Each structure stands twice: as C-alpha cells, then as structure tokens.
Amino acid sequence: MYEQLEDAIQRLIYLKPEEKLLLRQLFVPKYLEKGDYFLRAGEPCQHVAFIQQGLLRYYLLGDGEEFTYSFAKEHNFVSDYESLLSSQPSKKSIQALESCSLLVTTYENFQLIYQQFEEGERLGRLLLETVFVKIIQQLTSLYQDSPEERYKFFLEHFSEIQQRIPQYYVASYVGVKPQSLSRIRRRLGI
Numbered sequence: 001m002y003e004q005l006e007d008a009i010q011r012l013i014y015l016k017p018e019e020k021l022l023l024r025q026l027f028v029p030k031y032l033e034k035g036d037y038f039l040r041a042g043e044p045c046q047h048v049a050f051i052q053q054g055l056l057r058y059y060l061l062g063d064g065e066e067f068t069y070s071f072a073k074e075h076n077f078v079s080d081y082e083s084l085l086s087s088q089p090s091k092k093s094i095q096a097l098e099s100c101s102l103l104v105t106t107y108e109n110f111q112l113i114y115q116q117f118e119e120g121e122r123l124g125r126l127l128l129e130t131v132f133v134k135i136i137q138q139l140t141s142l143y144q145d146s147p148e149e150r151y152k153f154f155l156e157h158f159s160e161i162q163q164r165i166p167q168y169y170v171a172s173y174v175g176v177k178p179q180s181l182s183r184i185r186r187r188l189g190i
Contacts, residue, residue, distance in 0.1 A: 001029065005050045005103050008075050012126045013119035026112060027103040032056075032096040038078060039094040045083035047104050051076050054100025055164050059093055059172070068172035069138060071097075073161050078102075081131055097165060142175070148184050150174045 002024050009015060009023070027050065032038060038056060039045050051074050058070040058080075072078040072094075083090035084107055114120040141150055151174045155162065162170070171181040 001052070002027070002103065004052055004075060008050065008077075009123060013117070013123045016118065019117050022112075022116065026109040027105045030102045030104045032100040032102065034096055034099050036096045036100075037093060038096065038100075038102070039080055039083075039090055039092070041091055041093045042089050044087055045080040045090050046107055048077055048079040048084065048107070048110050049102040049104040051078055052101040052103060054102075055097045055161060056094050056100060057097050057165075057169055059095070060091060061093070066172060067175075068169045070134070071158055071161065071165065071173075073158075077127060081128065097169070147174050147176045147180065148187070151181065151184050151188070 002020075005023060005027060006015060006020055015023070030049065032054070038047075038049060041061060051072060053074055055074075056072045056078055057068050058072070059066045059068045061067075069092075078094060080090045080092050080094065082088075083092075110124075114124050117123065141153060145153070151170075154170060154173055158165070167181060168178045171178045174181060174184070176184070
C-alpha cells in the first residue's frame with residue numbers, strides 16, 4: 001500500500017529504512033467517493049495527501065461559477081499549500097472526479113518529515129518548487145495565451161487523463177464555455 005508513496009518520494013530524496021517505517025506511521029489511508037471533497041472552500045487545509053488511485057480537480061468559485069484550475073492524478077500529492085502553510089481558510093475546493101484512494105497526513109506530521117528525515121527539508125523544498133512553477137505557468141498562460149493555446153497546454157500536460165475528465169471541466173480549465181471548447185477541438189482536428 002505504501003510502496004507508491006515511497007517510490008514517489010525516492011524520486012526526490014533517498015529514504016532510509018527507518019524513514020520508510022516512519023512514513024507508514026505518518027500517512028493513513030483515506031477513501032473518497034466520486035464527488036466527495038478533499039477540501040471545501042472556507043475550511044482551512046490541514047492535510048497533504050498522496051493519490052494512490054483516482055483523480056481530483058482544484059477549483060475556485062466566482063460570480064456563482066466554478067473555475068477549474070488544475071487536476072491531480074495518481075502518484076501526485078494534493079493539498080492547498082497556501083491554506084496549509086498560512087492556516088487561513090482555503091479559497092479553493094478540491095473534489096474527487098473519481099473514487100480515490102489516498103494516503104493522508106496532517107500538516108504537523110509533514111513537519112515531522114522535515115525535522116526527522118535526513119533529507120526532509122530538501123523534500124519539502126522540491127515539492128514546493130514544483131507547485132510554484134505550476135502556479136507561475138498557469139498565471140502566465142492566463143494572461144498571455146489564447147484559449148486554443150491553453151487547450152494545447154492541457155493536452156500536453158494532462159494527455160493521459162483527458163478521457164477521464166468531463167469536457168465541461170476541461171472547458172473551465174481552458175477558460176471558455178463548453179461550446180467554445182468544441183469549436184477549438186474541431187479547429188485542431190480532435
């Protein structure tokens with residue numbers, strides 16, 4: 001059950017055998033049904049999860065409309081790091097698009113990884129650098145790229161899961177209405 005988590009972490013840092021044992025104590029299994037929430041806007045985020053199986057989406061609410069801004073799939077970590085690190089209520093929601101098997105830890109337990117693992121601080125830095133780069137790419141794309149370019153970015157970065165995501169969430173991610181996404185797909189021959 002924990003091998004996928006260990007493998008994901010070992011792509012970033014070396015884990016000693018005793019650190020692997022501690023990981024198994026710090027992360028607990030959690031199951032989400034399709035439509036369940038890992039986090040709802042207005043709640044403070046208190047957990048980090050590793051996705052063993054399933055797919056989640058990140059979204060914001062604005063003017064009564066949902067704006068999907070990212071997806072998280074198997075072998076990735078999921079959290080609202082802004083809320084997690086600041087202890088402020090989240091402005092985002094994270095919802096299961098499929099049934100999900102997660103390994104979940106608390107913020108406090110994640111801090112133990114930083115403190116007790118030989119390369120724990122490095123792990124935290126590498127994870128947050130990845131999040132930072134994704135956010136900057138999305139922000140830049142939002143201001144510079146056309147919807148068609150954002151759709152191409154989606155295809156490039158989420159190609160292996162695109163069939164698992166309803167088209168209205170893809171449209172929201174691209175920043176267009178579903179009808180406009182259909183026109184973009186036709187122009188691209190998709």
